[in-house]
Amino acid sequence: MTTHCFIPLLGKRLRATELNYCGAVTATSKQVTTDGFITMGLSADVEAGTEIIVKKANGQMCVNEKLAPSFKRFGVEIEFCGVNPSLLAIVSNAKVYLDYAGDAAGFTIPEGAIEKRYALELWAGLSGVACLPGQTDEASAYFALPFVAAGVPGDISIDGENAVTFSLSESETRGGNQWGVGPYNVVRNNATTNEVQSLTVTGTPTGGTFTLSFQGQQTAPIPYNASAANVEAALEALANLEPVDVGATGGPLPAAVVITFGGKYSGSDVSTLTTTGNFVAGTNPAAVVATTTQGLPGVPRQLPTALDPLDHLLIIDTSLAPPPSACEPGLVSPQPNTAYPGAVFPSFPTITASDASNAAKLPGLGFIASPLTNWLTGQKITVGTYDFNWTGSAWAAGTHA
Numbered sequence: 001m002t003t004h005c006f007i008p009l010l011g012k013r014l015r016a017t018e019l020n021y022c023g024a025v026t027a028t029s030k031q032v033t034t035d036g037f038i039t040m041g042l043s044a045d046v047e048a049g050t051e052i053i054v055k056k057a058n059g060q061m062c063v064n065e066k067l068a069p070s071f072k073r074f075g076v077e078i079e080f081c082g083v084n085p086s087l088l089a090i091v092s093n094a095k096v097y098l099d100y101a102g103d104a105a106g107f108t109i110p111e112g113a114i115e116k117r118y119a120l121e122l123w124a125g126l127s128g129v130a131c132l133p134g135q136t137d138e139a140s141a142y143f144a145l146p147f148v149a150a151g152v153p154g155d156i157s158i159d160g161e162n163a164v165t166f167s168l169s170e171s172e173t174r175g176g177n178q179w180g181v182g183p184y185n186v187v188r189n190n191a192t193t194n195e196v197q198s199l200t201v202t203g204t205p206t207g208g209t210f211t212l213s214f215q216g217q218q219t220a221p222i223p224y225n226a227s228a229a230n231v232e233a234a235l236e237a238l239a240n241l242e243p244v245d246v247g248a249t250g251g252p253l254p255a256a257v258v259i260t261f262g263g264k265y266s267g268s269d270v271s272t273l274t275t276t277g278n279f280v281a282g283t284n285p286a287a288v289v290a291t292t293t294q295g296l297p298g299v300p301r302q303l304p305t306a307l308d309p310l311d312h313l314l315i316i317d318t319s320l321a322p323p324p325s326a327c328e329p330g331l332v333s334p335q336p337n338t339a340y341p342g343a344v345f346p347s348f349p350t351i352t353a354s355d356a357s358n359a360a361k362l363p364g365l366g367f368i369a370s371p372l373t374n375w376l377t378g379q380k381i382t383v384g385t386y387d388f389n390w391t392g393s394a395w396a397a398g399t400h401a
Helices: 085-091 228-236
Strands: 008-019 030-034 037-047 051-055 061-066 070-080 095-098 104-108 117-126 140-149 166-173 196-202 207-214 246-250 257-261 274-280 286-293 314-318 337-339 367-369 381-383 386-390 395-397
Touching: 008 037, 008 085, 008 140, 030 085, 070 085, 070 140, 085 095, 085 104, 085 117, 085 166, 207 228, 207 286, 228 246, 228 257, 274 286
Parallel strands: 337 367
Antiparallel strands: 008 030, 008 117, 037 070, 051 061, 070 166, 095 104, 117 140, 140 166, 140 314, 196 257, 196 286, 207 274, 246 257, 381 386, 386 395
């Protein structure tokens, strides 16, 4: 286990998701993602620990204790840039006001008790980091407030110098969330595929050398009949490759040398090595590199561990890009169970055996194979205690033959 240290910087997007009064996402829940906010602030509400002081008759301390403080909740304040009636209707007591065309043209603020609930997610940048190692999506710090009581729009000021902004106040987090792992993909799992390339020498040369180039860096000359260790050492000498970033097996040349990328290139679709040759004799000799396995990042997934019902805030780093900003609200679409070889899922009441009839139920439960091509011998997923595999067109029972 390693520890991720990161510095959140600037806000990218926030997403508000409509919840029912109990804090659960429903079939009619809507969500809005926006970059139209200026600030989002959290203020901790803490109950000070009780102080127990008892003095003797002479004024000296007999008992001097203070109990631990207790965290109660966060107050949530947001200042928005512009008006999005659908968003305000999720996070406050605002109600959408429709025009003649039935469009959400504005909002009203009624009096009365505020009983709306929502979840709030926010993505921020990471100082000094564009993408996490081995990833291609933008890196982010991810904040989640899984259960928030709606607030009210704050003070509105209209003058001759400033743009009109709208703020949210009196909103606060609640205990008893039912967010679990959430309905959205917000992280990547660790089921990465490392890039594998094959190096061969063709044309049966009897001597000479060749070079390999990786992302603008070129190796020293490598013997035409080099061993896998020779090839690995030449690559590791490049400024952009560390010993943990590349390994080589097989060979010696002209037999195939298998080059595998890892380390900071783990899960990355790296560029194919290029070659130059200076061979002796043979028939059109050449050093040839081909990609045999494309590097792939981890599969987008929901949170790896369900939030405790008493969790008020989650902060993590993620290599999965935030969703795009959109003015229109959308229904919450819970993510499918992305099923990659080796994945293990909890039991489903309707999956009662590892057979063809139960395999046929998996698409209806949201299971989507990754990859969608025919899986390899020995690959499978496990649902509860039952195994299934993907044939390239359908789910089948058991381990792939």
